[in-house]
Amino acid sequence: MSTLVIAEHDNASLKGTTLNAVAAAQALGADIDILVAGGSCDGAAQAAAAVPGIGKVLVADNAAYEHQLAENISLLVAEVGAAYDNIVAPATANCKNFMPRVAALLDVAQISDITAVDSADTFERPIYAGNVIATVQSADAKKVITVRTTAFDAVASEGGSATVEACGAVHDAGISAFVGEEVAVSDRPELTSADVVISGGRGMQNGENFKLLEGIADKLGAAIGASRAAVDAGFVPNDMQVGQTGKIVAPDLYIAVGISGAIQHLAGMKDSKVIVAINKDEDAPIFQVADYGLVADLFDALPELESKI
Amino acid sequence: MKVLVAVKRVVDYNVKVRAKADGSDVDLNNVKMAINPFCEIGVEEAVRLKEAGTASEVIAVSVGDKSCQEQIRTALALGADRGIQVETDGNVEPLVVAKLLKGVVDKEEPALVILGKQSIDGDNNQTGQMLAALAGMGQGTFASEVAIDGDKVKVTREVDGGLQTVSLNLPAVVTTDLRLNEPRYASLPNIMKAKKKPLDVYTPEDLGVTVTTHLTQLKVKPPAERQAGIKVESVDELVDKLKNEAKVIS
Numbered sequence: 059m060s061t062l063v064i065a066e067h068d069n070a071s072l073k074g075t076t077l078n079a080v081a082a083a084q085a086l087g088a089d090i091d092i093l094v095a096g097g098s099c100d101g102a103a104q105a106a107a108a109v110p111g112i113g114k115v116l117v118a119d120n121a122a123y124e125h126q127l128a129e130n131i132s133l134l135v136a137e138v139g140a141a142y143d144n145i146v147a148p149a150t151a152n153c154k155n156f157m158p159r160v161a162a163l164l165d166v167a168q169i170s171d172i173t174a175v176d177s178a179d180t181f182e183r184p185i186y187a188g189n190v191i192a193t194v195q196s197a198d199a200k201k202v203i204t205v206r207t208t209a210f211d212a213v214a215s216e217g218g219s220a221t222v223e224a225c226g227a228v229h230d231a232g233i234s235a236f237v238g239e240e241v242a243v244s245d246r247p248e249l250t251s252a253d254v255v256i257s258g259g260r261g262m263q264n265g266e267n268f269k270l271l272e273g274i275a276d277k278l279g280a281a282i283g284a285s286r287a288a289v290d291a292g293f294v295p296n297d298m299q300v301g302q303t304g305k306i307v308a309p310d311l312y313i314a315v316g317i318s319g320a321i322q323h324l325a326g327m328k329d330s331k332v333i334v335a336i337n338k339d340e341d342a343p344i345f346q347v348a349d350y351g352l353v354a355d356l357f358d359a360l361p362e363l364e365s366k367i
Numbered sequence: 368m369k370v371l372v373a374v375k376r377v378v379d380y381n382v383k384v385r386a387k388a389d390g391s392d393v394d395l396n397n398v399k400m401a402i403n404p405f406c407e408i409g410v411e412e413a414v415r416l417k418e419a420g421t422a423s424e425v426i427a428v429s430v431g432d433k434s435c436q437e438q439i440r441t442a443l444a445l446g447a448d449r450g451i452q453v454e455t456d457g458n459v460e461p462l463v464v465a466k467l468l469k470g471v472v473d474k475e476e477p478a479l480v481i482l483g484k485q486s487i488d489g490d491n492n493q494t495g496q497m498l499a500a501l502a503g504m505g506q507g508t509f510a511s512e513v514a515i516d517g518d519k520v521k522v523t524r525e526v527d528g529g530l531q532t533v534s535l536n537l538p539a540v541v542t543t544d545l546r547l548n549e550p551r552y553a554s555l556p557n558i559m560k561a562k563k564k565p566l567d568v569y570t571p572e573d574l575g576v577t578v579t580t581h582l583t584q585l586k587v588k589p590p591a592e593r594q595a596g597i598k599v600e601s602v603d604e605l606v607d608k609l610k611n612e613a614k615v616i617s
């Protein structure tokens with residue numbers, strides 16, 4: 059059996075989520091190769107070669123793949139993946155974009171967002187906003203899988219020395235083009251891999267007040283997240299949304315501030331090790347999942363918390 | 368230009384769904400059903416394109432048993448012009464839905480197909496992408512802005528780092544994210560009018576598609592329960608607990 063892991067990267071470097079996908083691939087028990095598809099992606103390819111336990115790193119370095127256009131990448135992955143039993147990728151926005159295309163091209167199902175590997179063909183995955191965990195069995199000879207990264211501990215990033223070789227034809231479907239991007243630059247850790255996350259909700263009242271979270275985040279080395287309500291209201295950008303339909307996080311410490319605890323928000327953070335909730339409504343559902351609940355006005359509690367940690 | 372918008376019947380988003388005690392399936396007895404929220408955003412976008420004079424006709428399509436006609440009628444009440452039901456025995460897998468929708472695309476030849484980015488029951492996030500692949504179309508998934516520009520569509524997408532904009536040749540597939548628009552409510556007169564709008568029913572055979580099963584759900588279980596926590600009285604107590612009991616800060 060063999061598994062092809064699709065790397066998540068920014069051309070220059072490998073994203074940590076790739077290491078979680080490799081962990082899931084190891085659970086499948088097959089030989090693992092990594093595919094790095096990008097434009098001027100040598101940095102990412104070298105980083106992939108350093109991951110221990112990898113057979114080889116296949117690199118498709120071409121302008122057609124630079125911006126990860128799904129129309130092009132999916133053709134490449136379907137071609138290269140033809141030789142493998144499993145094609146595995148982290149369930150990032152990018153891989154969620156092209157992996158179902160790959161599955162359709164190969165005429166197989168995609169098994170989305172797996173949280174456990176029970177056997178080579180049987181997996182667990184959350185459904186209904188994580189209120190139910192389903193065990194599903196695949197009848198396809200070839201499996202296309204995306205991995206919930208918080209469910210698999212990242213493998214080491216150093217110590218391996220896989221061979222690196224070029225692969226695949228250049229696929230430019232010619233039906234889509236990259237126009238531009240607005241990417242938030244931040245010195246903080248990434249939301250999905252941070253050890254500590256502090257999130258604000260509608261209770262924050264406006265974007266300016268998120269400064270109250272920043273001071274604490276600076277002291278704790280935390281990433282900052284938000285509820286959908288805070289994003290919809292324009293307090294903060296979309297990439298900060300935690301939840302069923304946003305990002306899934308499972309840090310050691312999650313601090314929810316001015317967040318009520320709707321099912322859809324809980325779906326994105328309830329696997330955190332320790333949950334703290336600060337909310338002025340003592341009946342807020344968030345307290346049902348919080349290890350430590352503080353019933354308080356956040357405008358009093360946050361400055362005090364910042365001064366005491 | 369014709370716009371095809373797919374709608375799915377799902378459990379209402381306010382319902383907390385549970386596994387049955389015997390683990391055989393989820394318990395959907397007497398739960399409220401609704402149009403998938405992301406599909407509703409899709410319908411709204413299609414109707415706005417029509418109101419703006421960009422779209423000439425909006426067709427709402429759903430795959431499922433007869434009960435999904437209710438959600439098609441909802442889409443018609445929101446402003447879609449006609450409906451199509453592809454009749455199946457309950458829910459089928461995303462790959463099969465994509466194939467059935469491809470069959471409808473071949474019949475109707477829309478310039479734009481809009482779907483929700485995921486349905487809130489299976490949480491798969493697959494169908495739009497699969498349809499795009501099968502139809503050989505470009506895709507703008509997780510859309511927060513859609514602008515038709517001649518024979519192309521510009522789609523702004525919500526991605527992990529922020530926003531990305533792509534330009535796609537038409538025909539194309541768009542899947543909606545939460546910020547694309549705020550759906551309207553259907554007015555009573557429009558609900559009444561929707562009952563008279565045409566609704567065609569196709570079988571998978573009509574579309575030349577065989578319904579296959581690739582994934583079998585063996586069992587379901589509740590997620591790991593969190594142990595009940597405590598309420599702390601003060602910020603001091605909170606800091607003390609985090610340092611000395613949970614040991615997550617130093």
Ligand SMILES: Cc1cc2nc3c(=O)[nH]c(=O)nc-3n(C[C@H](O)[C@H](O)[C@H](O)COP(=O)(O)OP(=O)(O)OC[C@H]3O[C@@H](n4cnc5c(N)ncnc54)[C@H](O)[C@@H]3O)c2cc1C
Nearest residue numbers: 259260261285286287301302303304316318322323338356
């Ligand atoms: C299809 C769909 C997908 C969704 N996906 C997501 C998702 O991915 N993520 C997500 O988060 N939501 C999602 N939602 C939305 C979700 O249902 C809730 O509406 C949302 O999470 C509410 O955000 P909130 O808790 O910030 O706001 P609210 O529910 O309004 O809660 C605000 C809280 O702040 C507290 N508060 C106010 N002022 C103060 C103060 N001064 N001090 C202390 N506390 C205060 C209040 O007591 C209240 O509990 C989704 C909904 C749908 C329909």
